[in-house]
Amino acid sequence: MSKEPVKKTCSMYRGQPSESAMSYSGFMVYKLAQYVQETFEEFFGDDPVKARHFLVLRVLAREGAMTQQQICNALWIDRATMVGVVQALLDLEYLKKRDNPEDKRSHLVSITAKGERFYERHVEEFEALDHKIFSGFQGDEMKAFRGMLRKAMAELQSR
Structure with a gap:
């Protein structure tokens, strides 16, 4: 599996995102999901x-x-x-x-x-990579973040 650091692609991030875009939670979730997907795909390389x-x-x-x-x-x-x-x-x-x-x-x-x-x-x-992606969370922040994600996913299920 790929041990190289993830490349920062144009599709991921360059500079500071616009506050107008950042005012949408969906934009932030979309960009985070894009980064996670690209990181996981790169993990497996040519496999x-x-x-x-x-x-x-x-x-x-x-x-x-x-x-x-x-x-x-x-x-x-x-x-x-x-x-x-x-x-x-x-x-x-x-x-x-x-x-x-x-x-x-x-x-x-x-x-x-x-x-x-x-x-x-x-x-x-793979689990270590998942933890590394979210390494900026401190203490109970990751637990709270997962709780919010679960709540958002439960909302999707109810539609």
Whole structure:
């Protein structure tokens, strides 16, 4: 995985953002999300596994087998995108599918031993990167920030 510092691209930030733009919470969340996405994508470099794939591996490693629809719901990823993500992980032999005993119309997707090894090799470094991105928070600030993010996401779910 990439050990180089994240490049500051034009799409991320240059100089001081306009106070007019900064008056919108959405602008700040959008720019932060853009930075996080670019940082996570750079973490995997040329590896075919990217942040989306890694998050699928994480959910399956921690929560067990699921249908593709359950994975979509768990990660808020649309079905069309999920088909590609799962197929890429199947091709890498990081996932496997089997018949769903509860619903013959669907399959259960689970992580393989190879996928588990990949996940375990990278999880600590990925989590460290996540912590580094938010290293400016002190004390209970991160807990409060996560609480606000959860509240905003819950609001999205209620719409």
